[in-house]
Amino acid sequence: MLELNDVNTWYGSVHALRGVSLSVGEGEIVALLGGNACGKSTTMKSILGWVKPRSGDIVFRGERLIGKRPSQIVDAGIAPVLERRRMFPQLTVRENLMMGAWRRRDSKGIAEDIAKMAEIFPVTASRAGQAAGTLSGGEQQMVAMARALMARPKLLIMDEPSMGLSPKYVRTIFDLIVNLNQSEGLSILLVEQNANVALSIASRGYVLQTGVVVIADRAAALLENPLMQKAYLGIA
Amino acid sequence: MPQIVKNALENSPLILFLAALVAAPFVISNQYVLQIMIFIGIYVILAQSLNLLNGYIGLIAIGHAGFYGIGAYTSAMLTVDMGAPFEVAFLAAGLVAGAFGWALGRPTLRLEGIYLALATLGFNIIVWLVLLNWNGFTGGPLGIKDIPRPSVFGWEVDTRIENYFFVLAVVAVVVFTMARLVNSRFGRALVAIREDQLAAAAMGVNVTRYKVQAFVISAFYAGIAGACYAHSVRYISPDSFTMLESFILLAILALGGSGNMIGPIVGAAILIAIPELFRAVSEYRMLLYGLVLIIVMQVRPQGLFGGHHYDLRLRLFDRRQRKAYRGDVFLPPEAM
Numbered sequence: 001m002l003e004l005n006d007v008n009t010w011y012g013s014v015h016a017l018r019g020v021s022l023s024v025g026e027g028e029i030v031a032l033l034g035g036n037a038c039g040k041s042t043t044m045k046s047i048l049g050w051v052k053p054r055s056g057d058i059v060f061r062g063e064r065l066i067g068k069r070p071s072q073i074v075d076a077g078i079a080p081v082l083e084r085r086r087m088f089p090q091l092t093v094r095e096n097l098m099m100g101a102w103r104r105r106d107s108k109g110i111a112e113d114i115a116k117m118a119e120i121f122p123v124t125a126s127r128a129g130q131a132a133g134t135l136s137g138g139e140q141q142m143v144a145m146a147r148a149l150m151a152r153p154k155l156l157i158m159d160e161p162s163m164g165l166s167p168k169y170v171r172t173i174f175d176l177i178v179n180l181n182q183s184e185g186l187s188i189l190l191v192e193q194n195a196n197v198a199l200s201i202a203s204r205g206y207v208l209q210t211g212v213v214v215i216a217d218r219a220a221a222l223l224e225n226p227l228m229q230k231a232y233l234g235i236a
Numbered sequence: 237m238p239q240i241v242k243n244a245l246e247n248s249p250l251i252l253f254l255a256a257l258v259a260a261p262f263v264i265s266n267q268y269v270l271q272i273m274i275f276i277g278i279y280v281i282l283a284q285s286l287n288l289l290n291g292y293i294g295l296i297a298i299g300h301a302g303f304y305g306i307g308a309y310t311s312a313m314l315t316v317d318m319g320a321p322f323e324v325a326f327l328a329a330g331l332v333a334g335a336f337g338w339a340l341g342r343p344t345l346r347l348e349g350i351y352l353a354l355a356t357l358g359f360n361i362i363v364w365l366v367l368l369n370w371n372g373f374t375g376g377p378l379g380i381k382d383i384p385r386p387s388v389f390g391w392e393v394d395t396r397i398e399n400y401f402f403v404l405a406v407v408a409v410v411v412f413t414m415a416r417l418v419n420s421r422f423g424r425a426l427v428a429i430r431e432d433q434l435a436a437a438a439m440g441v442n443v444t445r446y447k448v449q450a451f452v453i454s455a456f457y458a459g460i461a462g463a464c465y466a467h468s469v470r471y472i473s474p475d476s477f478t479m480l481e482s483f484i485l486l487a488i489l490a491l492g493g494s495g496n497m498i499g500p501i502v503g504a505a506i507l508i509a510i511p512e513l514f515r516a517v518s519e520y521r522m523l524l525y526g527l528v529l530i531i532v533m534q535v536r537p538q539g540l541f542g543g544h545h546y547d548l549r550l551r552l553f554d555r556r557q558r559k560a561y562r563g564d565v566f567l568p569p570e571a572m
Contacts, residue, residue: 048438050437069442070437070438071440071441074438080438082434082435082438086432086434086435086438087431087432087435088427088428088431088432088435089431089432090427090431091427091428091431095424098424099428099435099436099439099441100439102439102440102441151440
């Protein structure tokens, strides 16, 4: 459903993405892996319309995305869960969810979705009236996911959902991701440094290095790949 | 109990306060005190106008007196030089200031923080210099005198009491419309942009558009305040619209607290009244002024009414009013 074809993105004179090609299928979880400054975030920004690639193609459900505004890309059905959660700290949890539905005008549907989020993420109900900035990191990650889902996306892009969370919470979050994927048929592009956890739930993975896709394979094969084991999985 | 009565009870402090303001000129016979209350009203409009930028959308604009001056001169020149009716000139003051807001905002609102602040400061200086030096057009340093008193659809605002009520009415309209604005979808977008611009953009909020709109609306209100000033004092000169004036506005927001409706009102009342209250110790009164600011910054850095839980709720007029923000914790973004 999402197809990147030979995408080249530049920051001024810096060539950040060098011919990146990748795809996410309908109802698939795909991991995008790599260390710092490898181009993971730039890939995400290119998809979301925050930076405009100089060449290449980004196609989502038959629609070309390059040149579209971020709001149009939200309308097309792609919602991001941002790195470090990026709450609106002084807004309440409920208001944060409302902001996620910013592009929607169906107040009835929005109310239904808020009730639905309360089932999937109980914290959005128990802390509904509390300023989002006062929640713990793990709770904020829940709210961030619920907020993204409020846009009723078909594809969720998650940027480093495991960052700064305790291992227990990482497990909880990833279980929720799998649940969403299975029950809603939601496609997920998982941008992660933590390759172990990401590959445990993804069906396929791409490894970026200095703006180039160096490995693209099924998750199981990636876990076996000696280069992967050495560089990203911490197995000698 | 009918809804309207419930709403009235809930708003009783607000209603009592308004009643006191209406009764005040009949109790206070001192013309001088009345004049100061008129000034406070004008500064409430200005502070509300700046609050939309500094408080709600989080843009640091420090040259607001530029728009204030443009409004004052527009209204004064239209009535004095061209004999335009007051109602037209009054509205034109807002519109012309708003147009300048657009012209300044379009190119500069891509700037952030200190850079935007410098651009607005520069704007203020340019406006002041033009008013001062373009003798043939603005009257130069001599200013404009004999500005007619307000006359609104047949109501000749001749006495000081009437002037007071005129300004009070404008303040009421400004505060009411501003409260509606910040509690609307538009207002939510502004606060979201202040809280996290990137996240707001990710939700599909068109950040630049809202910034420009907020800037234009804010400039419009500042222009209206300028017209109120010109026709109340009946003499204007460039010196009333210098950077000092802009800094007083910033001090009002710092003292009263921004990001809610009450802070700017309280801040304006206190900071405009203090220099007058301490006229007896004339040489020291500016010292006291500074001392008050320093003490407040030490004791309550967010201002007297900083935070959202003091939000002015106008339930009387809007049944669907959302609950005011409940968050009362201030966390800098870097602590997240």
